[in-house]
Amino acid sequence: MRLFTPEAMREADRKAVERGYPSLLLMEWAGMKAARVYLELFGKAPALVLAGKGNNGGDGLVLARHLLLEGVGVRVYAAGGQTGDALLALQALLAHGVEVGPLEEASFREGEVVVDALFGTGLKGPLTDFYAELVERVNRAGLPVLALDLPSGLPFSPHVRATATVAFAALKTPHLLQREACGKLYLAEIGLPKPLLEREDLPEVASPEALRPLLPKRPLTAHKGSVGRVGVLGGYKGEGLRYAGAPLLAALGAYRMGAGLVHLVAPEGTPLEPLEAVFHPVPSPTLPPLKAEALAVGMGGGPWGRAWALKALEARLPTVLDADALHPEVAEAYRKAGVPAVLTPHAGEAGRLLGASPEEVAKDPLTAARALAERTGLAVVLKGNPTVVAEGERLSVNPTGNPALATGGTGDVLSGAIAALLAAGLRPFDAARLGVYLHGLAGDLLAEEKGVGLLAREVAEALPRARRLLQEGRVSPAFFPR
Ligand SMILES: NC(=O)C1=CN([C@@H]2O[C@H](COP(=O)(O)OP(=O)(O)OC[C@H]3O[C@@H](n4cnc5c(N)ncnc54)[C@H](OP(=O)(O)O)[C@@H]3O)[C@@H](O)[C@H]2O)[C@@H](O)CC1
Ligand SMILES: [K+]
Structure with a gap:
């Protein structure tokens, strides 16, 4: 599944018509599918449909007709001046005897659901004057809002905030960069x-179908030395400070993602946990001899982060570089050595690597992740909402995860999890997008059960469940095709 820009989507619509596909069918399906989502979410609650004069408005007029046929009360207000398919949609609705009032007269009533069909991909700039006010009125009305295609006004402000x-x-x-405005997301x-949707040049939206085949197989003859061993190097002890938990959480993440064995290289005095790990207490960053296929480095490294990363490089193993290991010279050393690595910065760390502010990075994570991948020649996991994975020309946007994951240590668990997938033989880009997806899914499962207040170790504990759901094709997606 690809992530389209509004322009790319309009181009696909245009090409379908050039191939001879009747655009009225597209509109009919759009309105009908949206009506189905309406019924599922709001049952027979009456609808207030606000329709613009373009094709987005046309979708709204089709929806109104389908709701009417289902016995739902509809009040419809539309801009004047429809042409083409939107005009046909209007005529079809009028033929059912529905009154369509002018948008200027739209009023909001308690108990109604607003259907926002004002603007979709055809919006050319920020809304002003009448439409800006109308959008603000929709938001102030306090009614549930179902937006068709896009909450009107996006990607600019003001825009509708949809349920x-x-x-x-x-x-x-x-839909993914301004998800807050979209509410619950459905894909119709x-x-x-189909060929018009297969655009290899556009970013991927990570999907269960694309990721399932990447899951490492576990043959009957598997033993702990054959399924991927991970070395975790991190932690800091000095100047009255001790960071001990982060490498332990990475070790947990690695085990819960299926590592056969985890070596924990951490400062002397670090708790000997998890019990299942092989411990290498060291006085300062060193690389002891250990048998592993991948490393996770830097978690809780504080001032030692850089030293951990440069020591780890001697192993020449696929490596996840996190937190305090994220320095331009470290990335450069890995690139020069030709050692495959995955960088896992959040917006602040990415900003440090790119010489940009965290706000700039967070505003356009697709561009930032691509720039960082290009600059370092490594795979990049830019953590945020959404998390973006980049390598070379490839971009993958992750749809799983939720704000409950915003708590200390979840990033360490992620590093360990990605390292386990690297150790199992996945390539950096694949280990990164699969690890990110499952980590987010684990967070979604937990958030559903417990809400906010998760512990990072619980996210690690939930990884096997997430993995099994994906393996068995039972992921109920954040948005579903129907
Ligand atoms: N094409 C297809 O095959 C299919 C398309 N589909 C649907 O169509 C949607 C796209 O439809 P669209 O292209 O008609 O654009 P749309 O979002 O309705 O808005 C256009 C109107 O906005 C106006 N306008 C623009 N900027 C403005 C501004 N700043 N402030 C104020 N007004 C502004 C612009 O005015 P104009 O510039 O023309 O005067 C025009 O009137 C798409 O999202 C999907 O829902 C589906 O049915 C499937 C098949
Ligand atoms: K809309």
Whole structure:
């Protein structure tokens, strides 16, 4: 599944029509599928449909007709001046005897659900005047809002803040970069010819179908030395400070992602946990002899982070570089040595590596992740909402995860988990996107059960469950194709 820009989506629509596909069918499916989502979410609650004059408005008029046929009360207000398919959609609705009032007269009533069909991918700039006010009124009304294709106004402000959004044909960048405005996200297939959606040049949205085949197989003859051993190097002890938990959490993450054995190289005095690890207490960053296929380095390293990373490089093993190991000269040393590595910065660390502010990075994580991958020649996991994985020209945007994961140590668990996948033989880009997806899914499972207040170790504990759901094809996606 690819992440479209609004322009790329319009191009696909246009190409479908050039191939002879009747665009009215696309609109009919869009409105009908959106009506289905409406019924599922809001049952027979009456609808207030606000329709613009373009095709997004046309989708809303189709939806109104389908809701009417299902026995849902509809009040419809539309901009004037429809042409083409939108005009046909209007005529079809009028033929059912529905009154369509002018948008200027739209009023909000308690108990109604607002259907936002004002603007979709055709919006050319920020809303002003009447439409800016209308959008603010929608937001102030305090009613549930179902947005068709995009909450109107996105990617600019002001924009509608929706309870749920039905994206048509494909997800578009605002769906993932401005997810807050979209509410619950649904993806509706509307009959667009498949080849038009297969755009290798666009970023991937990580999906269960694409990731399942990457899961390392475990043959009957497996033993702990054959399924991937991980070395974790991190922690700091000095100047009255001790960071001890981070490497332990990485070790847990690695085991829970299926590592056969985890070596824990950490400062003397670090608790001997998890019990299952092989311990190498050291006075300062060193690389003891150990049998491993991949490393996770830097967690809780504090001022030792850089030294851990440069020592670890001597092993010449695929390595996850996290937190205090994330320095430009470390990345450069790995690139020069040709050692495959995955960098796992958050926006602040990525900003440090790129010479940009955390805000700039967070505002456009796709561009930042690609720039960092290009600059370092390594795979990059840019952690955030959404987390973006980049390597060379490839970009993968992760749809799993939630704000409950914003708690100390979850990043350490992720590093260990990715290292376990590297140790099992996955390539850096694949280990990164699979690890990120499962880590986010584990967080989603927990958030559903417990809400906010998770512990990082619980996220590690939930990894096997996430993995099994993916393995068995039972992931209920954050948004689902129907
Ligand atoms: N094409 C297809 O095959 C399919 C498309 N589908 C649906 O169509 C949607 C795209 O439809 P679209 O291209 O008609 O654009 P849309 O979002 O309705 O807005 C256009 C209107 O906005 C106006 N406008 C623009 N900027 C503005 C501004 N800043 N402030 C104020 N007004 C502004 C612009 O005015 P104009 O510039 O033309 O005067 C025009 O009137 C897409 O999201 C999906 O829902 C589906 O049915 C599937 C098949
Ligand atoms: K809309």
